[in-house]
Amino acid sequence: MVGLAGAAVNGVLGFVLTVVIVRGFGPTGSGAIFTAIGVVTIVAVLCCLGSDTALVWALPRRRAGAQGDAARLLPVALGPAVLCAGLVGVVGVALAGPLAPVLFDRPGGDGPALLRLAFATLPLTVAMTVLLAAVRAVRPVTGVVAVQYGLVPLARPLFVLAAVATGAGVVAAFGGWLLPVALAVLVCLAMLVRPLGLTAGARLRPGPEDWRTFWGFALPRAASATIDASSMWLSVLLTSALAGQAAAGVVGAVGRYVLAGLLVMQGLRVAVAPQLSRLLGERRIGDAVLVYRRTTIMIIILSWPGYLLLGFFAPGFLSLFGPEFGAGATAMAVLCGAMLVNSGVGIVQTLLLMSGNSGRHLLAAVTGLALNVGLAVVLVPRHGVLGAAVAWTIGIVAENLLAARAARAVVGEPLLTRGLLGAGALAGGSTAVLATLGAAVAGRGVAGLALTLGLLLAGGLLLLLDRRVRRLVRSALATLRPKPA
Numbered sequence: 185m186v187g188l189a190g191a192a193v194n195g196v197l198g199f200v201l202t203v204v205i206v207r208g209f210g211p212t213g214s215g216a217i218f219t220a221i222g223v224v225t226i227v228a229v230l231c232c233l234g235s236d237t238a239l240v241w242a243l244p245r246r247r248a249g250a251q252g253d254a255a256r257l258l259p260v261a262l263g264p265a266v267l268c269a270g271l272v273g274v275v276g277v278a279l280a281g282p283l284a285p286v287l288f289d290r291p292g293g294d295g296p297a298l299l300r301l302a303f304a305t306l307p308l309t310v311a312m313t314v315l316l317a318a319v320r321a322v323r324p325v326t327g328v329v330a331v332q333y334g335l336v337p338l339a340r341p342l343f344v345l346a347a348v349a350t351g352a353g354v355v356a357a358f359g360g361w362l363l364p365v366a367l368a369v370l371v372c373l374a375m376l377v378r379p380l381g382l383t384a385g386a387r388l389r390p391g392p393e394d395w396r397t398f399w400g401f402a403l404p405r406a407a408s409a410t411i412d413a414s415s416m417w418l419s420v421l422l423t424s425a426l427a428g429q430a431a432a433g434v435v436g437a438v439g440r441y442v443l444a445g446l447l448v449m450q451g452l453r454v455a456v457a458p459q460l461s462r463l464l465g466e467r468r469i470g471d472a473v474l475v476y477r478r479t480t481i482m483i484i485i486l487s488w489p490g491y492l493l494l495g496f497f498a499p500g501f502l503s504l505f506g507p508e509f510g511a512g513a514t515a516m517a518v519l520c521g522a523m524l525v526n527s528g529v530g531i532v533q534t535l536l537l538m539s540g541n542s543g544r545h546l547l548a549a550v551t552g553l554a555l556n557v558g559l560a561v562v563l564v565p566r567h568g569v570l571g572a573a574v575a576w577t578i579g580i581v582a583e584n585l586l587a588a589r590a591a592r593a594v595v596g597e598p599l600l601t602r603g604l605l606g607a608g609a610l611a612g613g614s615t616a617v618l619a620t621l622g623a624a625v626a627g628r629g630v631a632g633l634a635l636t637l638g639l640l641l642a643g644g645l646l647l648l649l650d651r652r653v654r655r656l657v658r659s660a661l662a663t664l665r666p667k668p669a
Contacts, residue, residue, distance in 0.1 A: 186325050188486070190333030191451025195444045197337035202440040204341050205357070206433065206505045208348035215424060215433030219287050220298040220358050222420045227276070227302075228309040229412075231269040234405030234542070235261035236317035238398055241538055243321035244458040245465045250381030254322065256390040258380065260398050262314050269310040276303030287424055297355045305362050312365050315372035322379040325455045331368050331375075333451070339364035404542040408549035411583075412533075418556065423572045426564040430508075434569050437505050438512040441494055442519045448486045449527055452479050453534050460531075460538040472535070473597045477604065480530025484607045487527040489615040489640065495520035496619040497633040513628075515573035522577035528608060529588045532599065536591040544590040552583030610653075614643060 206214040239261050246254040276283075280299035288295030320328040343360025347353070377383055419439065424432035456479055463472040494501060498513040498520075536545050556579030563571030592599055622636030647653045 186329055187451035187453075187455040188448065188482075189451075190329035190454070191447035194333040194337050194451075195447040197341060198440060198444060198447075201337070201341040201344065201361075202437060203504065204345050204348060206437055206509070208344070209354055209357070210506075211430040211433035211508050213354050213433075214436065215420075215430060216288055216294055216298065216354050217358055217361070218420050218436035219424050219432060220302050221361065222418070223287070223299065224302045224306070224309060224362075226418065226421075227272060228269070228306060228313060229409050230406065231272055231306060231310045232265050232313050232406070232409065233268060233399075234402035234407075234409050235265045235398075236313050237405045237409055237537060237542075238402035239314065239317040240321050240457050241401060241461050241540065242398055243318065244462040248322055248379050248381070250384035250386045252381065252386065255380040255382060255386035256388055256394055257398060258318060258376070259388055260390045260394050261318070261402075262311065264399075265310050265314050266307050269307040273303045273306040276300075276306070287421060294354050298358055301355065301359060301362065305365065308365050308369060309362075312368045312372065315369060315376065318380075319372050319375050320454060321458050323375055327375050328454055329451075331371055332454075335371065336364045336368050339367070401540060401542050404546045405537065408542065408546040411549040411553045418553075419560065419572045419576045422557070422560045423564055423569065426561070427568045427572075431568050431572075434509055434512040435515070435572050437502065437509050438516045438519065438569070438573070441501055441516060442491075442523055445487050445490045445494070445523055445527065449483050449531060452482060453531050456531065457534050457538055460535060464539050469595055469597065472538075473595055473599070476531060476535050476599065477601060480532075480599075481603055481607045483527050483530045484604065485611045488524060488608065488611040491520045491523050491527070492612065492615040492619055493633065493636065496623050497628050497630075497636070500629040500631075500633045503629065512569050515569045518570070518573045518577050522580040524612070525581050526584050528604075529584050529599075530604075532584070532588045532591045535599075536587055536594060539591075539594050541590065541594055544594070545587060548583045548586035548590060551586055552579040555579045555582050610647075614647075615640065618643060 205217055208214075209217060239257065242257055243254050246252060246257065248254045277300050280296045280303065284293075284295030284299055288298075316328055316332055319331065340361050343363050344357045347357035347360050350356075380386055382388075420432050420436050423435045456475055460472050460475060463469075463475065495517040498516040499510060502509045502512055502516065533545060533548075556575050559575035559578055560572055563575055565571075567574070588599065618639040619636050622632045622639060626632035626635045
């Protein structure tokens with residue numbers, strides 16, 4: 185529940201940030217900022233070398249505290265990642281001038297300054313990502329939610345809005361987006377002191393086996409993590425290079441809406457990923473699958489109605505950004521279909537990773553990436569934003585289906601159950617019927633959306649009168665703590 189609440193707050197604040205950027209700087213200026221954010225996101229995840237996910241996998245299997253062996257994984261994870269970020273940052277700052285014309289429209293504009301700022305702060309961004317993963321693995325879920333879903337997303341729109349209000353320009357606005365990273369690093373370090381016993385004599389010097397085990401998992405994850413985290417920003421960068429900065433701004437706005445629905449899955453994943461690692465490490469496969477199924481039912485019930493509403497009423501949602509963004513309505517509807525598949529398989533990729541199979545996950549991610557990039561090169565020059573959406577959609581669907589198949593083979597138990605099918609039929613079928621009615625009566629704008637929301641609320645209250653529905657809701661909201669298989 186804490187993870188879900190954090191996801192909701194993060195989603196609202198992410199939407200506020202997007203509104204501030206697109207309203208303050210328009211399609212071209214927002215396209216430049218989104219492109220710079222995309223560079224940070226992709227390069228930072230690559231420089232983490234998979235160490236953040238490896239910490240979430242490894243720390244729950246170790247003993248914490250002053251007498252434990254968990255603390256010595258911190259330098260194993262943090263040292264190489266920050267060193268890699270420093271080296272890449274130096275090269276990036278030096279090459280910002282030649283690289284800028286490839287990603288930004290205007291020669292001699294803000295592109296070089298944006299890239300220099302992105303690469304100069306790269307080590308700090310990487311340190312925050314790795315430390316957040318450590319907090320997630322050893323502290324109650326409230327800790328990582330407070331920083332990752334509260335502090336950072338709250339500070340970002342405030343700093344960007346200050347840049348807009350003072351007329352400081354896109355470089356200052358991007359600096360405002362980066363500024364909360366430094367505060368997050370300090371907060372995370374403070375939160376790790378007690379559970380890892382850092383001031384109570386815990387051993388920090390790792391042994392050869394620590395390096396071997398940790399990086400044996402982390403290195404395959406490094407590539408797949410980059411692909412996962414950069415999915416939207418890769419589409420933004422490809423669109424910017426192939427169709428122009430204004431089209432990239434539209435893709436960035438559409439992507440913000442579409443990825444907001446995944447915050448439900450991310451919020452739940454924050455809570456259950458360390459638990460899955462612990463259960464699978466103890467060979468409690470049945471309990472781990474039970475956690476997966478319960479979590480996925482919650483994801484479907486909470487995500488599918490939102491994605492169907494986004495798809496049906498895309499023109500109304502995008503109108504909040506301004507009339508220039510209406511061209512992305514069809515693209516958003518296409519991407520919502522992909523996200524129904526993504527959320528429908530739930531945390532299957534987390535289940536695969538927490539079983540230690542980072543190599544199989546990499547294979548699925550590379551397949552999705554190849555399809556996305558290959559189709560984007562063909563489709564974006566001709567079809568612009570819609571071409572980017574189609575390419576991204578095919579990549580998402582392929583990656584998730586391959587990951588689901590691999591996870592099924594690893595755990596040896598069926599992942600698709602009657603409960604999951606029932607949740608999909610209830611959440612998706614009822615929303616689709618009411619959205620069709622709302623769009624037919626009042627159109628696909630704000631009026632149609634408001635009518636559909638009213639119908640959904642009334643229908644939900646009526647459904648709660650049915651004892652079977654109440655039982656399904658109670659099951660979905662049941663504690664995620666596993667019972668004996």
